Amino acid sequence: MPSILAVGSVAYDSVKTPFGEAEEVLGGSATFFSVVASFFSRVNLVACVGEDFRREDVEFLESRNVDLTGLEYMKGRTFRWKGEYSYDLNEAHTLETELNVLSNFRPKIPKKYRDSEYVFLGNIDPTLQREVLSQVLNPRLVACDTMNYWIEGRFQSLIKTLKHVGILIINDAEARQLANEVNMVRAARKILGWGPRILVIKRGEYGVLMFQVPGEQSLDHGSSLVVPVSGGDLTIFGAPAYPLEDVFDPTGAGDSFAGGFMGYLAGVNRVDTQAIRQATIFGSVMASFCVEKFSLDRLRELTYTEIELRYKEFREMTRFEDIEELDKVLSS
Amino acid sequence: MPSILAVGSVAYDSVKTPFGEAEEVLGGSATFFSVVASFFSRVNLVACVGEDFRREDVEFLESRNVDLTGLEYMKGRTFRWKGEYSYDLNEAHTLETELNVLSNFRPKIPKKYRDSEYVFLGNIDPTLQREVLSQVLNPRLVACDTMNYWIEGRFQSLIKTLKHVGILIINDAEARQLANEVNMVRAARKILGWGPRILVIKRGEYGVLMFQVPGEQSLDHGSSLVVPVSGGDLTIFGAPAYPLEDVFDPTGAGDSFAGGFMGYLAGVNRVDTQAIRQATIFGSVMASFCVEKFSLDRLRELTYTEIELRYKEFREMTRFEDIEELDKVLSS
Numbered sequence: 001m002p003s004i005l006a007v008g009s010v011a012y013d014s015v016k017t018p019f020g021e022a023e024e025v026l027g028g029s030a031t032f033f034s035v036v037a038s039f040f041s042r043v044n045l046v047a048c049v050g051e052d053f054r055r056e057d058v059e060f061l062e063s064r065n066v067d068l069t070g071l072e073y074m075k076g077r078t079f080r081w082k083g084e085y086s087y088d089l090n091e092a093h094t095l096e097t098e099l100n101v102l103s104n105f106r107p108k109i110p111k112k113y114r115d116s117e118y119v120f121l122g123n124i125d126p127t128l129q130r131e132v133l134s135q136v137l138n139p140r141l142v143a144c145d146t147m148n149y150w151i152e153g154r155f156q157s158l159i160k161t162l163k164h165v166g167i168l169i170i171n172d173a174e175a176r177q178l179a180n181e182v183n184m185v186r187a188a189r190k191i192l193g194w195g196p197r198i199l200v201i202k203r204g205e206y207g208v209l210m211f212q213v214p215g216e217q218s219l220d221h222g223s224s225l226v227v228p229v230s231g232g233d234l235t236i237f238g239a240p241a242y243p244l245e246d247v248f249d250p251t252g253a254g255d256s257f258a259g260g261f262m263g264y265l266a267g268v269n270r271v272d273t274q275a276i277r278q279a280t281i282f283g284s285v286m287a288s289f290c291v292e293k294f295s296l297d298r299l300r301e302l303t304y305t306e307i308e309l310r311y312k313e314f315r316e317m318t319r320f321e322d323i324e325e326l327d328k329v330l331s332s
Numbered sequence: 333m334p335s336i337l338a339v340g341s342v343a344y345d346s347v348k349t350p351f352g353e354a355e356e357v358l359g360g361s362a363t364f365f366s367v368v369a370s371f372f373s374r375v376n377l378v379a380c381v382g383e384d385f386r387r388e389d390v391e392f393l394e395s396r397n398v399d400l401t402g403l404e405y406m407k408g409r410t411f412r413w414k415g416e417y418s419y420d421l422n423e424a425h426t427l428e429t430e431l432n433v434l435s436n437f438r439p440k441i442p443k444k445y446r447d448s449e450y451v452f453l454g455n456i457d458p459t460l461q462r463e464v465l466s467q468v469l470n471p472r473l474v475a476c477d478t479m480n481y482w483i484e485g486r487f488q489s490l491i492k493t494l495k496h497v498g499i500l501i502i503n504d505a506e507a508r509q510l511a512n513e514v515n516m517v518r519a520a521r522k523i524l525g526w527g528p529r530i531l532v533i534k535r536g537e538y539g540v541l542m543f544q545v546p547g548e549q550s551l552d553h554g555s556s557l558v559v560p561v562s563g564g565d566l567t568i569f570g571a572p573a574y575p576l577e578d579v580f581d582p583t584g585a586g587d588s589f590a591g592g593f594m595g596y597l598a599g600v601n602r603v604d605t606q607a608i609r610q611a612t613i614f615g616s617v618m619a620s621f622c623v624e625k626f627s628l629d630r631l632r633e634l635t636y637t638e639i640e641l642r643y644k645e646f647r648e649m650t651r652f653e654d655i656e657e658l659d660k661v662l663s664s
Contacts (some may be wrong), residue, residue, distance in 0.1 A: 311655060
């Protein structure tokens with residue numbers, strides 16, 4: 001089985017939602033990503049923690065078959081994030097960020113990770129993302145996340161990183177900001193002109209929209225090709241989110257999406273269009289589970305049967321029949 | 333071919349968007365609905381206009397085979413709406429509303445309309461909506477629209493109307509407000525407990541979500557049955573919107589959705605679950621055309637070939653393959 005190299009943050013989160021609160025629970029983008037992806041594939045984690053990182057959290061990650069050779073223990077405290085959600089649960093309000101060990105983090109890729117075929121560059125400084133890539137031999141697929149902070153403060157560096165990325169996975173606000181364009185199709189066209197051949201837009205409760213450079217049936221040609229798409233037609237895929245009656249804590253939903261998405265592709269070792277569409281659904285499935293409980297709690301108890309069932313529900317939920325020619329079906 | 337009885341407003345709109353403006357152009361909920369539905373079915377229009385209603389607009393509606401027997405000419409001016417959209421195009425800002433003849437409108441259903449099998453109650457006072465229904469003999473399917481104004485000011489009357497409605501078609505903000513519930517699944521459950529067996533939620537650029545009372549394969553049992561759904565599982569269908577690069581004027585998109593939705597059902601004379609899902613797509617198709625030009629201009633030139641093609645694009649855009657059992661597809 002191929003493995004995924006994942007770089008990003010490991011954190012202790014304190015989260016308050018209208019349904020309760022959790023203090024100093026395991027979190028961080030790389031944590032959610034790795035635990036979710038581990039359902040489908042082996043994961044090689046590259047991240048840093050402080051001296052206070054709890055033994056039980058190490059054991060949990062190990063129990064999920066996440067390789068921790070690349071988890072660096074640094075002097076100081078683990079990264080902390082404190083946030084709050086109001087009733088609509090769509091946006092996190094950050095109350096406090098303590099970078100701690102993260103502020104001096106320079107990802108070092110262990111030798112045994114260097115031939116990872118699948119690489120996920122979590123939401124870190126785009127310069128560090130490129131440093132990671134430079135230490136990987138010949139990845140089959142590179143996917144990448146980013147956020148408003150880097151779009152505003154490191155735009156040129158981010159554009160450089162995008163040249164080497166096959167799939168960019170961001171939310172709709174980030175896509176609009178990155179392209180400086182309100183219309184999503186125009187934004188996608190612009191972003192795909194910078195390197196990625198697929199742009200996956202996460203839209204929270206509204207689901208996901210995927211734009212693909214026209215004519216490409218597979219990403220299987222290395223990941224550094226820049227394809228100009230201005231004027232060409234994009235291939236688009238869209239799916240709704242799984243409608244949930246109880247959303248307890250949206251923290252980690254986006255990272256869980258990426259984990260399900262990349263995990264599935266690495267798990268089946270395919271990067272063709274059909275597999276990528278299925279991966280989008282697995283991403284949505286895993287994100288929908290993630291938010292059902294605080295922190296990683298729902299993922300701790302999740303089974304393959306539940307994952308398969310929800311995938312099938314997505315099929316049912318989006319299925320509609322083709323039509324004959326209209327003039328033949330309309331009564332006269 | 334069965335026909336649709338449609339009641340609602342006919343208006344002259346003045347609209348400003350970031351891409352241009354239009355003054356005193358043909359608009360109104362019943363106008364958009366009728367013109368769109370006329371692509372699929374015969375439409376019997378019930379609405380009122382003033383003495384200033386233009387001959388060319390009458391001729392246009394007649395050219396679309398919209399029956400105007402129920403179009404009442406009243407003393408005074410036609411209803412006017414003036415609105416503006418900013419760059420995100422998601423929300424109309426009403427600058428001016430002149431009710432004019434609409435303020436004294438009491439819909440009278442011409443005798444020849446009374447056996448209409450399909451009824452669409454456009455966005456008018458819920459008391460008037462019931463007056464319309466009381467004049468219709470035995471409709472097969474009743475669908476209904478409403479808005480924040482009636483939810484706030486005529487809540488009890490609206491609830492009375494809903495008892496007689498098979499399908500409620502509203503947007504997400506209206507659904508949340510009507511149910512007084514942020515979570516959409518909970519909101520749907522509550523609303524479906526008031527009478528409708530199907531709730532269609534229009535989400536603008538995010539597409540459409542449809543909730544159906546469990547176990548019902550068809551609406552074919554008259555339209556006044558109240559089904560309690562608390563606790564039961566809902567059947568859900570979701571589809572993205574057609575991603576458009578150029579949205580010129582969102583006015584009428586919601587009414588065009590309803591027109592495509594009801595037009596298709598009447599056109600094929602079916603009210604089973606599969607037809608209703610297809611109708612949702614035709615609604616989305618027609619709404620996507622509506623916004624491509626100002627007023628009804630895109631609909632004036634629209635062809636069946638274009639409609640069929642966009643339906644097929646929706647199929648392509650939402651299609652993904654089933655999976656075998658996960659443990660069989662994942663490489664080991």
